[in-house]
Amino acid sequence: MPNNNKTKKVGYSEKTTMPPLGIISIGSYLKMHGYEVDYLDLFACSMKKSEFLNYVSDFNPDIIGISSYTENFNVVIKLTELIKNAFPKIIIILGGPHVTFCPDEALEHSTVDFVSRGEGEMTFVELLEALNYNTLKLEEIDGLSFRNKNGDIVHTNNRKFIVKLDSLPWGDMNLKKKEIYNIKQLIITSRGCPGRCIYCASSALSGNKYRMRSAENVFSEIYYKYKYKGERYFAFLDDTFTANRNRLNQFCELIKKHKLDIVWRCDSRTDILSYEMIDNMYDAGCTSVHIGIESGSQEVINKINKNISLQKSEDLLAYMSNKGMQVMCSFIIGHHCDTKDTIRLTIDLARKFKNNYGAVVGIGVNTPFPGTTLYEERDKLGVKLESTNWSTYDLVQPVISTKYLTREELQEIFYEMQELM
Missing domain, CATH: 3.40.50.280 (Cobalamin-binding domain)
Incomplete structure (x- = not known):
């Protein structure tokens, strides 16, 4: 009742x-x-x-x-x-x-x-x-x-994480003024992320556990919205939609088997992505992939626990670009180990990806959100909080200084990058 x-x-x-x-x-x-x-x-x-x-x-x-x-x-x-x-x-x-x-x-x-x-x-x-x-x-x-x-x-005690995500209902999108949204069919098919980047709280929020809906469950939602709601454009907002290769391939095969004329985009990591996966995604309607690069310095990437290869990342970007896929890349300046020289490498790489591969580039300022390793271990990392006003924690206004850069220098560099991009 x-x-x-x-x-x-x-x-x-x-x-x-x-x-x-x-x-x-x-x-x-x-x-x-x-x-x-x-x-x-x-x-x-x-x-x-x-x-x-x-x-x-x-x-x-x-x-x-x-x-x-x-x-x-x-x-x-x-x-x-x-x-x-x-x-x-x-x-x-x-x-x-x-x-x-x-x-x-x-x-x-x-x-x-x-x-x-x-x-x-x-x-x-x-x-x-x-x-x-x-x-x-x-x-x-x-x-x-x-x-x-x-x-x-x-x-009270921490709640155990929901393991069987298929048991949850699909998101009810009956929202007021729904037409306001840029993309109306946004779907989350997993929780958590296999990555352990020090600036991200995803792994802490999910208890370092990656959980996912089955390929069949995700396809059923897509199929229903496609056939009965007339939806064709979908965006997956998982931290890493491609984290499980088998599930990804199963999902793509279901899309192709049932000949769904859809277009979708997702987030991925270049340490997980492969040429074969890209081909399968493209054939199943994927037209855009967002990838976090975060720095133009391999040394910085290693120190922030990003664990990707810049060379492999560029190779994959070039491959997707040649297939006509849109690639979106995010970069961060002001890592605890960033210097003016490493940030220059980041600027150069961001411009290269934009000019050579048509990448859409997004740039943010390193921000220590509560729950991240960056926030919890900021003293050890040589990071000083220059603002305790949470409203300034917007990835645009620098709120820290590091061993190598002041808050003012970070703001100046950020403005420079915005002009260059």
């Missing part, structure tokens, strides 16, 4: 016009368990405060869940204050990468009732059951942080 409680999921993003897939997954899981759910991406909708409050009043939710990243944490807290001032009885739960690693910081704010650490699907359902039916004590819900009756912050 459907549950009458209403649960509101609010997404906020300052970086991109892509649907908030994390809260969509949680919301879909809640719907599967009989809860009434609505989604709202405040970036996509660009609501005024009065419009937002009217929207909340009309839906009248019991709980509002908000996804928090480091760069939007301050805004999220302001949002919780806005909600609590207008609707003090609404329960607010925060989730997402930032509060997973910094739950105490979130719970220092009285407007935050709960923090869901890590994967939120099961935590959210169990919390609702505990609040509605007293079936569980809060202390028995894994992955939850909250203040007890004495005001002390309590962290």
Whole structure:
């Protein structure tokens, strides 16, 4: 029997016009368990405060869940204050990468009732059951942080990661103002990443475990949306869609076997990718691949634990370019071991990839997000935090200085690279 409680999921993003897939997954899981759910991406909708409050009043939710990243944490807290001032009885739960690693910081704010650490699907359902039916004590819900009756912050045991991702429902994309999004059919088919790059929190978020949906499960979602929704363009947002070669080949063979006329793109790593895989992906409709290169210095790449070969990376880029595929490459400046000379190598390589292979180049400033090795071991790496304002952690504004470069020098170099690109 459907549950009458209403649960509101609010997404906020300052970086991109892509649907908030994390809260969509949680919301879909809640719907599967009989809860009434609505989604709202405040970036996509660009609501005024009065419009937002009217929207909340009309839906009248019991709980509002908000996804928090480091760069939007301050805004999220302001949002919780806005909600609590207008609707003090609404329960607010925060989730997402930032509060997973910094739950105490979130719970220092009285407007935050709960923090869901890590994967939120099961935590959210169990919390609702505990609040509605007293079936569980809060202390028995894994992955939850909250203040007890004495005001002390309590962290329950970490929740075990969901291994059988095929058991989760497909993401319900029934979003408000869906037409705002650049790409409407975004799909995540795995969680985690086999890489251990020191600037990335993916492995820490996933407990160093890479899990994936089966090729058949992924194909079924694609096939349904293709045949019954008329969708042809898909983007896979896995950290590394190609991590498992067998699954990738099975998926591509299913696409070709059923003659689906689709176009898709994904993220990969050049230590995993091969010419054979590229051929199979291309024949199955893949037209674009994003690859993280991160530096033009092999020495720097080794020190940041990226573990790719620049020569192999260039060979693969050239191969994809010759096939007519679009290649997107990301670079980072300001690694803990970067010097002006190594950054010059990065600039030169980025320009080469752009000019010789038509690569779309993206450049960011090294940013120590909570949960990354870079953040946790910053003193050991000779990295100094020059800003503790989370709003500046946007990959554009330098927030660190290193043994070799000041914050001001990094900003100057970043502007130079933007002009060159």
